[in-house]
Amino acid sequence: MSGADGADVDLTDPVLASEAELAFEGALRPRSLAEFVGQTRVRGQLQLLLTAATLQQRTPDHILLAGPPGLGKTTLAMIVAHESGRPLRMSSGPAIQHAGDLAAILSSLVPGEVLFIDEIHRMARSAEEMLYLAMEDFRIDIMVGKGAGATSVPLDLSPFTLVGATTRAGLLPNPLRDRFGFTAHLEFYDDAELEQVLARAATMLGLDVDREALVEISGRCRGTPRIANRLLRRVRDYALVHTGRADLATVNAALDLYDVDALGLDRLDRAVMQIILTRFGGGPVGLNTLAVSVGEESETIEAVVEPFLVRIGLITRTPRGRVATPAAWRHFGLSQGGAALPIDDL
Numbered sequence: 001m002s003g004a005d006g007a008d009v010d011l012t013d014p015v016l017a018s019e020a021e022l023a024f025e026g027a028l029r030p031r032s033l034a035e036f037v038g039q040t041r042v043r044g045q046l047q048l049l050l051t052a053a054t055l056q057q058r059t060p061d062h063i064l065l066a067g068p069p070g071l072g073k074t075t076l077a078m079i080v081a082h083e084s085g086r087p088l089r090m091s092s093g094p095a096i097q098h099a100g101d102l103a104a105i106l107s108s109l110v111p112g113e114v115l116f117i118d119e120i121h122r123m124a125r126s127a128e129e130m131l132y133l134a135m136e137d138f139r140i141d142i143m144v145g146k147g148a149g150a151t152s153v154p155l156d157l158s159p160f161t162l163v164g165a166t167t168r169a170g171l172l173p174n175p176l177r178d179r180f181g182f183t184a185h186l187e188f189y190d191d192a193e194l195e196q197v198l199a200r201a202a203t204m205l206g207l208d209v210d211r212e213a214l215v216e217i218s219g220r221c222r223g224t225p226r227i228a229n230r231l232l233r234r235v236r237d238y239a240l241v242h243t244g245r246a247d248l249a250t251v252n253a254a255l256d257l258y259d260v261d262a263l264g265l266d267r268l269d270r271a272v273m274q275i276i277l278t279r280f281g282g283g284p285v286g287l288n289t290l291a292v293s294v295g296e297e298s299e300t301i302e303a304v305v306e307p308f309l310v311r312i313g314l315i316t317r318t319p320r321g322r323v324a325t326p327a328a329w330r331h332f333g334l335s336q337g338g339a340a341l342p343i344d345d346l
């Protein structure tokens with residue numbers, strides 16, 4: 001995807017978000033379940049779980065939040081802590097590469113603390129095993145010494161609530177998954193919900209946006225609040241520099257400039273579709289082949305790209321691989337079995 005200066009710009013890539021954007025994202029996070037838009041079922045389930053724990057004056061059960069990036073897992077973890085009036089400790093799977101890393105965190109938790117572990121499926125196996133006992137009995141066994149003389153010393157922990165987030169619930173071992181009292185599967189947001197997210201963000205930005213402009217952005221943000229907020233900022237920029245107002249024409253011009261198409265497909269989505277349609281005649285194509293072809297991790301394709309493409313009906317998953325649907329051929333203006341376009345032309 002090319003920006004105005006010719007540099008590659010990917011509005012959907014959280015890694016490329018500037019510090020200002022991250023600060024903006026933080027400021028936008030809803031602080032309570034009532035403020036949290038959409039995910040009605042999950043909100044109701046969480047509300048019940050938290051209220052029951054408060055009535056019984058105990059720590060809420062451990063919670064697993066599963067779903068693609070940007071749908072609100074971190075926000076919900078913060079809300080769990082805030083609504084139950086407990087402190088929050090944040091960590092992530094990649095930062096826990098040894099059991100000792102986890103032991104250090106667990107042993108320093110204050111009573112009732114909420115421990116959020118993002119990308120929990122990426123934690124080291126030895127730490128995962130330590131977590132089983134910690135979640136169940138609020139206890140860990142610490143190994144002292146090495147070899148034949150090693151002994152395990154039990155250490156009692158303060159009661160805590162673990163909130164784990166994962167884009168790949170299927171990768172968690174069963175013993176870990178079973179120890180969560182509640183698993184919430186976050187879904188992509190529908191257009192009406194995204195309009196609410198955008199309207200709220202526009203108010204916080206002090207941006208006067210037409211309703212039809214909001215509708216247009218909500219249809220192009222991959223069902224994802226994080227992307228909705230980011231696109232809104234680019235529309236704000238465009239209005240500031242060029243048009244003076246955030247109307248439909250401004251939205252179309254800004255999003256076209258950043259190569260966000262009518263369905264909200266980004267560069268990686270399009271690259272994946274190109275491979276399936278033009279190199280493999282519509283598929284089936286295996287996950288690893290796709291990942292190698294577009295130069296991405298297969299985990300990213302499976303957790304980020306594929307759920308969205310399936311949701312909007314451009315691909316289906318079959319036992320033999322991913323297959324393009326007739327809607328995909330239409331969207332890219334290609335006829336099934338027709339001449340292949342050069343990969344870079346789509």
Ligand SMILES: Nc1ncnc2c1ncn2[C@@H]1O[C@H](COP(=O)(O)OP(=O)(O)OP(=O)(O)O)[C@@H](O)[C@H]1O
Pocket residue numbers: 014024025026028029030035036037038068069070071072073074075076118165197225226229
């Ligand atoms: N339901 C919602 N209502 C309003 N804003 C939301 C909602 N969900 C997410 N957001 C906004 O979207 C942004 C991204 O949310 P968040 O960081 O919680 O997503 P995430 O699922 O944890 O993503 P990742 O897995 O990439 O960390 C936040 O700035 C938040 O304000």
